Amino acid sequence: MxxxxxxxxxxxxxxxxxxxxxxxxxxxxxxxxxxxxxxxxxxxxxxxxxxxxxxxxxxxxxxxxxxxxxxxxxxxxxxxxxxxxxxxxxxxKCRMMVAVKKGFDYHAAVTQGARLKVATKYPQIAREHFAAKGVHVDIIKLYGSMELAPLVGLADAIVDLVSTGGTLKANNLEAVEHIADIxxxxxxxxxxxxxxxxxxxxxxxxxxxxxxx
Ligand SMILES: Nc1ncnc2c1ncn2[C@@H]1O[C@H](COP(=O)(O)OP(=O)(O)OP(=O)(O)O)[C@@H](O)[C@H]1O
Ligand SMILES: O=P(O)(O)OC[C@H]1O[C@H](OP(=O)(O)OP(=O)(O)O)[C@H](O)[C@@H]1O
Structure with a gap:
């Protein structure tokens, strides 16, 4: 067999x-x-x-x-x-993180109850994460290059994998929340x-x- x-x-x-x-x-x-x-x-x-x-x-x-x-x-x-x-x-091994453009006050946006646009290849993980926090989100499904989305105004935040942090850094983004170890x-x-x-x-x-x- x-x-x-x-x-x-x-x-x-x-x-x-x-x-x-x-x-x-x-x-x-x-x-x-x-x-x-x-x-x-x-x-x-x-x-x-x-x-x-x-x-x-x-x-x-x-x-x-x-x-x-x-x-x-x-x-x-x-x-x-x-x-x-x-x-x-x-x-x-890597980490599933929420990331935003440097200078975007993510915690203020969340505290104020703003509706966030979140771009990701992982809609299920993102939806569950924000639902558990009581944050309202519009999920935008992408198939790659998530890091681009906040830079061109497609999204306020991304949910993506981070390992060295090199991709975030190269695109002027920063991680603001840890979702899961992968x-x-x-x-x-x-x-x-x-x-x-x-x-x-x-x-x-x-x-x-x-x-x-
Ligand atoms: N930067 C990274 N460092 C370590 N592990 C990672 C990293 N990026 C992704 N992974 C892990 O490796 C797996 C395979 O990633 P890989 O980049 O080979 O495929 P992909 O391009 O994400 O998938 P697909 O081809 O289905 O779109 C991911 O599902 C994730 O668990
Ligand atoms: O923190 P870093 O070490 O920079 O790694 C993070 C990057 O790795 C993964 O992409 P990958 O290299 O798999 O590219 P792909 O998803 O386009 O295949 C992930 O989607 C990030 O873009």
Whole structure:
């Protein structure tokens, strides 16, 4: 029985390589240089499928992949239906933050009960955050480059991921509120775990023992 693992290119793929190696899995090709979306490995019974980061939960939910690795940001937005999420892999670490243009008095705006325009790729996370604070917001859904929105008057604030803070700094923005710490989790299709237990469980054990500190 083939085991299919859904991964996204870039940081998740790079940071997953040592975890795969711990499970004795070595990809046959690098998805950065290959155009292939299905990549074989040194193990005949294991293949990787390369998908958009935000699509990983969908592939695993429907069983098109047995396992996947997805950021907590993506998992919260997806909702997690049909997914078993056994291991926090402690990779792709960053923070979900509210940020504004330098000089914008966010706390005054919130205290005064102003209605805020918030641009984000994460409408669910943003909506829940502001609802819990009792702040009225209009959410503007974007697919990237959120940092631009306050600079051109599209939004008062953004909800986005921050790691080094370099992107905010380069765009004259500042973080004003922490929403959540983010890292990536291993996600498993619940039916696959039962059907392919003998193949999947050793991979879960190897990943768990190789989680970086
Ligand atoms: N600057 C960062 N530092 C560390 N981890 C990050 C950073 N930005 C994003 N991540 C984490 O890595 C995951 C994958 O990010 P990546 O940039 O590869 O995909 P994306 O471009 O956000 O997704 P998509 O292609 O679906 O739009 C995110 O879901 C998040 O959990
Ligand atoms: O605080 P920093 O270290 O600057 O990282 C933050 C940036 O990283 C992410 O973008 P990413 O690099 O993934 O670009 P993308 O979303 O356009 O793929 C995020 O959306 C921020 O823009």
């Amino acid at each position: 083939t085991l299919t693992i859904a991964l996204s290119k870039g940081r998740i793929f790079d940071e997953t390589l040592p975890l795969l190696a711990a499970a004795g899995i070595v990809p046959a090709e690098n998805p950065e240089s290959s155009r292939k979306l299905i990549i074989g490995t040194n193990r005949e019974d294991v293949q990787l499928v390369i998908v958009r980061a935000s699509d990983v939960p969908t592939y695993v939910q429907y069983g098109a992949a047995d396992l996947g690795i997805a950021g907590r940001d993506v998992l919260i937005e997806h909702g997690g239906a049909g997914l078993y999420q056994p291991i926090d892999l402690n990779i792709a 890292s990536s989790r291993l996600v498993v299709n619940q039916a696959a775990l039962k059907l392919k237990y003998d193949t999947i469980q050793p991979v879960l054990d190897a990943f768990a023992s190789a989680v970086p500190a």
